[in-house]
Amino acid sequence: SQQGEEDPQALSIQEGENATMNCSYKTSINNLQWYRQNSGRGLVHLILIRSNEREKHSGRLRVTLDTSKKSSSLLITASRAADTASYFCATGGKDSNYQLIWGAGTKLIIKP
Amino acid sequence: EPEVTQTPSHQVTQMGQEVILRCVPISNHLYFYWYRQILGQKVEFLVSFYNNEISEKSEIFDDQFSVERPDGSNFTLKIRSTKLEDSAMYFCASASLQNYSPLHFGNGTRLTVT
Numbered sequence: 001s002q003q004g005e006e007d008p009q010a011l012s013i014q015e016g017e018n019a020t021m022n023c024s025y026k027t028s029i030n031n032l033q034w035y036r037q038n039s040g041r042g043l044v045h046l047i048l049i050r051s052n053e054r055e056k057h058s059g060r061l062r063v064t065l066d067t068s069k070k071s072s073s074l075l076i077t078a079s080r081a082a083d084t085a086s087y088f089c090a091t092g093g094k095d096s097n098y099q100l101i102w103g104a105g106t107k108l109i110i111k112p
Numbered sequence: 113e114p115e116v117t118q119t120p121s122h123q124v125t126q127m128g129q130e131v132i133l134r135c136v137p138i139s140n141h142l143y144f145y146w147y148r149q150i151l152g153q154k155v156e157f158l159v160s161f162y163n164n165e166i167s168e169k170s171e172i173f174d175d176q177f178s179v180e181r182p183d184g185s186n187f188t189l190k191i192r193s194t195k196l197e198d199s200a201m202y203f204c205a206s207a208s209l210q211n212y213s214p215l216h217f218g219n220g221t222r223l224t225v226t
Contacts, residue, residue, distance in 0.1 A: 031212055042116075042203060043155070045214035088155065098143070098160035098168040100215065104153070 006089055006103040014111050019076040021106040023089030024069075030092045032065055033100065034074050037086045046074075046087075079110045114138045118204050118218035125194055125225055133189045133221045135204030144187045145205040145215060146179065148172075155203070161187065194225045 006023045013019055023032070031050045035043040049056045049065045049072070056063045062075040076083055086107050090100035117136045125131050137144050146158040159179055160167040166179065178190045187206075191198055201222050205215040 033214060035217075042217040042219040043205075043215075045216065048212060048214055050212060090155070098145070098162075099157035099170065101157070102155040 006087070006106045008106060009104070010107045010109070012109040012111060013079060015079060015081055017079055019079050019083070019108055019110075021074045021087050021108070023072045023074070023103055025072075025089075025091045025101075026070065027091075027093055029067070032063075032072050033090045033092070034061075034063060034072075035088045035090060037088065037105070039085075043088065076108075079108075081110050081112045084108060084110045116204055116206055116216050116218035118202075118221050120221060121219065122222045123224070125223070127196060127225055128193055130190065130192045131194060131223060133191070133202050133204075133223070135187045135189070135218055136185050137187055137204065137206030138208075138216055139185070141206035141208050141216070143167075143207040143209070143213070144179075144181070145207070146189045147203045147205060147217075148200045149203065149220075150197075150200040158189070158202075191223075194223075196225050199223055199225045 029051050031048055033048045034046045036046055037043050047058050047061055047063050049063050051067055060077045065072045086105040088102055088105045090102045092100055119134045123131055144161040147155050149155045157170045159169040159173045161179055176192050180188050201220040203217050203220045205217045207213040207215050
């Protein structure tokens with residue numbers, strides 16, 4: 001698989017349930033970021049976790065990072081219909097200070 | 113809240129023509145980027161720009177592409193001799209710091225090459 005692969009590719013859950021999305025990567029990283037994209041819109045930054053951090057919270061979002069497994073997860077608790085969007089992880093590498101490498105995204109649908 | 117703005121939102125051009133995509137980054141940001149997203153595919157890094165020069169560019173960013181910061185506010189991407197496969201969403205982004213700094217994206221320009 002390529003750098004920054006999310007799974008599942010698509011996730012459909014009921015409003016109020018928790019949604020978990022995973023991301024795996026291949027190379028050493030400096031940081032990992034999660035972004036959200038509503039259909040036809042730009043990417044909105046959600047949360048950044050540094051390579052020396054294991055967990056981070058922001059509101060209903062919880063991100064974990066396991067550098068030994070080269071993986072991260074994004075948990076959205078108590079989902080809302082407005083959370084319907086595509087979610088992408090992006091890694092900032094140790095060899096590159098500028099470019100982010102992106103996964104293919106998880107399309108999340110929250111059913112009311 | 114300050115935002116990155118991109119114009120136009122949609123550009124249709126004929127194969128072989130040149131297009132200029134425009135971006136106004138957030139005013140106190142120092143790092144500027146162009147990314148593209150072909151429909152249904154991953155977001156791809158094109159180029160980063162700092163201190164009036166290209167910091168890094170991907171293999172995609174060949175001689176067909178160029179960037180410029182013509183004044184203190186605009187950041188442009190020029191695509192010469194467009195090809196059908198250049199059709200994509202082009203996103204501009206800016207950041208205040210190099211590392212550990214989230215990117216702020218514009219809403220993108222949808223480029224359609226016919």
